Amino acid sequence: MTDFLAVTSVTKVYQTAQGQSVTALSDVSLEIADQEIVALIGPSGCGKSTLLRMIANLDRSFTGEVRWANPPKPGKDIGFVFQEPALLPWRSVARNVALGLEGKGSSKSVIDSRVSDLLEMVGLQDFATSYPSELSGGMRQRVAIVRALAYDPQILLMDEPFGALDAITRDRLQDDLLRIWEQTHKTIVLVTHSVEEATYLADRVVVLSPRPGRVKSVHTVPLSRKRNAETRELPEFARFAGMLRSELE
Amino acid sequence: MSTPGITVGAREWRTPPVAKHALYSMLYLVVIIGAWWSYVHIAKVPPFLLPSPDAVGQSLLTMGSNGQLWGNLGYTVRNIVIGFVGGVVIGTVLGYLLSVSRWAREIAAPYVVILQAAPKIAIAPLLVLWFGLGLTSQLILILALTFFPMMIAMNLGLASISNDVKTLGDLLGMSRIRYFLVVQLPGSLPSLFSGAKVAIIDAMTGAFLAEYISAQSGLGFLMVLGNSTYNIPMLLAAVIVTVAVGLSGFGLISIAESRLLRWRSTR
Numbered sequence: 263m264t265d266f267l268a269v270t271s272v273t274k275v276y277q278t279a280q281g282q283s284v285t286a287l288s289d290v291s292l293e294i295a296d297q298e299i300v301a302l303i304g305p306s307g308c309g310k311s312t313l314l315r316m317i318a319n320l321d322r323s324f325t326g327e328v329r330w331a332n333p334p335k336p337g338k339d340i341g342f343v344f345q346e347p348a349l350l351p352w353r354s355v356a357r358n359v360a361l362g363l364e365g366k367g368s369s370k371s372v373i374d375s376r377v378s379d380l381l382e383m384v385g386l387q388d389f390a391t392s393y394p395s396e397l398s399g400g401m402r403q404r405v406a407i408v409r410a411l412a413y414d415p416q417i418l419l420m421d422e423p424f425g426a427l428d429a430i431t432r433d434r435l436q437d438d439l440l441r442i443w444e445q446t447h448k449t450i451v452l453v454t455h456s457v458e459e460a461t462y463l464a465d466r467v468v469v470l471s472p473r474p475g476r477v478k479s480v481h482t483v484p485l486s487r488k489r490n491a492e493t494r495e496l497p498e499f500a501r502f503a504g505m506l507r508s509e510l511e
Numbered sequence: 512m513s514t515p516g517i518t519v520g521a522r523e524w525r526t527p528p529v530a531k532h533a534l535y536s537m538l539y540l541v542v543i544i545g546a547w548w549s550y551v552h553i554a555k556v557p558p559f560l561l562p563s564p565d566a567v568g569q570s571l572l573t574m575g576s577n578g579q580l581w582g583n584l585g586y587t588v589r590n591i592v593i594g595f596v597g598g599v600v601i602g603t604v605l606g607y608l609l610s611v612s613r614w615a616r617e618i619a620a621p622y623v624v625i626l627q628a629a630p631k632i633a634i635a636p637l638l639v640l641w642f643g644l645g646l647t648s649q650l651i652l653i654l655a656l657t658f659f660p661m662m663i664a665m666n667l668g669l670a671s672i673s674n675d676v677k678t679l680g681d682l683l684g685m686s687r688i689r690y691f692l693v694v695q696l697p698g699s700l701p702s703l704f705s706g707a708k709v710a711i712i713d714a715m716t717g718a719f720l721a722e723y724i725s726a727q728s729g730l731g732f733l734m735v736l737g738n739s740t741y742n743i744p745m746l747l748a749a750v751i752v753t754v755a756v757g758l759s760g761f762g763l764i765s766i767a768e769s770r771l772l773r774w775r776s777t778r
Binding site: 336337342344362 | 676
């Protein structure tokens with residue numbers, strides 16, 4: 263089987279300032295299929311974010327292997343969404359979304375039409391010329407998501423993308439993300455603290471154990487891909503989320 | 512972004528803010544000059560201590576018409592501009608180098624701080640000794656004063672860029688130059704402007720200090736001349752022009768700031 267992305271026996275050891283060596287991840291293996299949404303959950307400090315940074319090729323000092331079916335081209339194939347929007351406050355919304363498209367040989371008109379399509383996808387077409395400071399937290403995070411999608415990356419990596427938002431905005435952005443997936447079918451790897459979020463969004467949930475991070479278990483979410491507000495009311499939803507919660511204890 | 516049509520419609524009946532501001536400034540000026548005039552005339556202050564406003568105005572007009580004012584003003588303004596621009600460039604470049612290169616930081620940082628902790632007035636006579644009474648020692652003094660706030664400002668500006676944005680630059684495969692132009696420079700502009708406001712005042716201090724010590728022309732020289740010839744109206748006129756120069760320099764930077772940092776005002 264040729265996986266879209268395979269992480270094999272990855273171990274990460276780093277030195278603290280006091281000279282102690284700490285094992286952040288120990289022998290982690292994980293396969294991710296094309297168009298799949300995978301959630302990584304685990305207690306704080308279990309190395310979830312480190313794993314995400316390895317997949318993004320931001321962290322290269324580890325043993326083991328991260329193998330791609332098609333190795334990502336630098337600057338074009340990794341979409342990354344942080345917990346904070348990390349927008350450039352001096353650029354308008356449209357110019358923030360265009361950031362990853364600029365300087366790569368596309369003409370201005372191509373970039374402009376791509377940006378307006380993306381803004382329309384998240385309902386922000388009327389805010390193209392606004393500055394980030396004029397937007398609400400949820401809107402800023404939507405801009406951050408389409409900025410990451412702008413250059414049509416192979417994979418979208420999200421590091422607790424909705425962790426800084428209030429509950430209502432969070433639910434709305436989760437629905438936005440599912441809608442974006444319907445339109446793009448992007449492979450998504452999502453780090454989260456919330457078992458409900460993992461259940462609602464993911465096809466599979468990877469549970470990591472406390473430090474050193476190991477794969478404790480991998481679960482397939484027993485829900486159909488079509489999900490909406492009613493999904494949260496289903497008994498399967500509650501049962502699965504409850505099971506994940508007990509796994510974390 | 513605000514729509515001009517709406518703004519005009521809502522404020523039609525009001526005085527435009529700029530005119531209002533100018534009006535208030537004029538009022539302040541009238542009150543201060545009025546108080547000065549009354550004090551001099553009521554308390555009968557001798558003119559060699561504090562001449563009345565009209566004597567100072569007269570001196571200003573005389574110097575303006577015989578060219579004494581323009582030559583000296585031009586000389587000082589030119590020195591301030593050269594010193595300020597040079598200091599901004601040197602300070603910004605140094606600030607960048609010290610931020611990105613640990614090597615540069617470890618070598619240079621202690622000397623830079625020692626140099627800055629030393630009072631410039633103490634160095635001024637040395638500069639005269641080494642570089643003579645001419646323009647060189649004056650410009651070096653101005654540069655020495657202006658580069659430091661810009662260097663600190665660049666350091667702070669670069670440090671204010673979040674780790675997530677740095678990561679983003681890596682992910683997007685930005686070259687060092689592109690990252691500097693797209694992220695670091697615009698991200699540092701707010702603090703560079705704060706630095707420039709300090710630097711322009713320092714540049715003026717440096718220019719006057721230099722002229723006090725060594726120059727044969729300039730506004731500082733006019734003050735020395737007025738003082739030593741007991742021409743107190745001339746001294747005061749020079750002080751007033753100096754203040755006006757300072758306010759203009761500061762004002763120009765503030766205008767550039769509000770133009771370039773428009774994104775900050777739309778909060």
